Amino acid sequence: NAGVTQTPKFQVLKTGQSMTLQCAQDMNHNSMYWYRQDPGMGLRLIYYSASEGTTDKGEVPNGYNVSRLNKREFSLRLESAAPSQTSVYFCASWDRHSYNSPLHFGNGTRLTVT
Amino acid sequence: QKEVEQNSGPLSVPEGAIASLNCTYSDRVSQSFFWYRQYSGKSPELIMSIYSNGDKEDGRFTAQLNKASQYVSLLIRDSQPSDSATYLCAVNLRGGAGSYQLTFGKGTKLSVIP
Numbered sequence: 209n210a211g212v213t214q215t216p217k218f219q220v221l222k223t224g225q226s227m228t229l230q231c232a233q234d235m236n237h238n239s240m241y242w243y244r245q246d247p248g249m250g251l252r253l254i255y256y257s258a259s260e261g262t263t264d265k266g267e268v269p270n271g272y273n274v275s276r277l278n279k280r281e282f283s284l285r286l287e288s289a290a291p292s293q294t295s296v297y298f299c300a301s302w303d304r305h306s307y308n309s310p311l312h313f314g315n316g317t318r319l320t321v322t
Numbered sequence: 323q324k325e326v327e328q329n330s331g332p333l334s335v336p337e338g339a340i341a342s343l344n345c346t347y348s349d350r351v352s353q354s355f356f357w358y359r360q361y362s363g364k365s366p367e368l369i370m371s372i373y374s375n376g377d378k379e380d381g382r383f384t385a386q387l388n389k390a391s392q393y394v395s396l397l398i399r400d401s402q403p404s405d406s407a408t409y410l411c412a413v414n415l416r417g418g419a420g421s422y423q424l425t426f427g428k429g430t431k432l433s434v435i436p
Contacts, residue, residue, distance in 0.1 A: 251366075
């Protein structure tokens, strides 16, 4: 039972490079989220997708784009990486129709931009 | 602005003592409350959920909810060094168009001293 799977686990980029973080969930959840976590800042929402076919900005969307490819997959793209995007990125999913349900997290991607 | 507030800590308690973690939230109609534990370098994991006023116990953990005071707490009895982690409070807050969004506090770092 995989839950939420994120790839890659680690990545080092040079400033200006691009990359896509992949996320897939097998729990048939309709909502998916991308967070970043920096020391002392807690979890900050980058983008979310309430349902297949929709995406919305969160608290810190600048410098990122997302694609909800299908119900299972939600990717996060950095078009031109900057050192300020060095962070740990978490994907999560949630059953929106049962709002008493918790958020389920992937294992995270540790990204360093030099 | 809808918020979830936690003391950042660190909170230090001796082994065997009771650790008390507190969280306040801004939205009176919130119905779902969660406590996550996050070890350093790991993703958050759900340890407790609570939806009704009062106490909910699960092993050494007790969640307490007071909706009138907009306050939720987590008590850890017989604290162990393995409980040393950051504890995140999450609350379902109303967003736009009647939707709900799970909003996290910045977390309280707990250190249990042997």
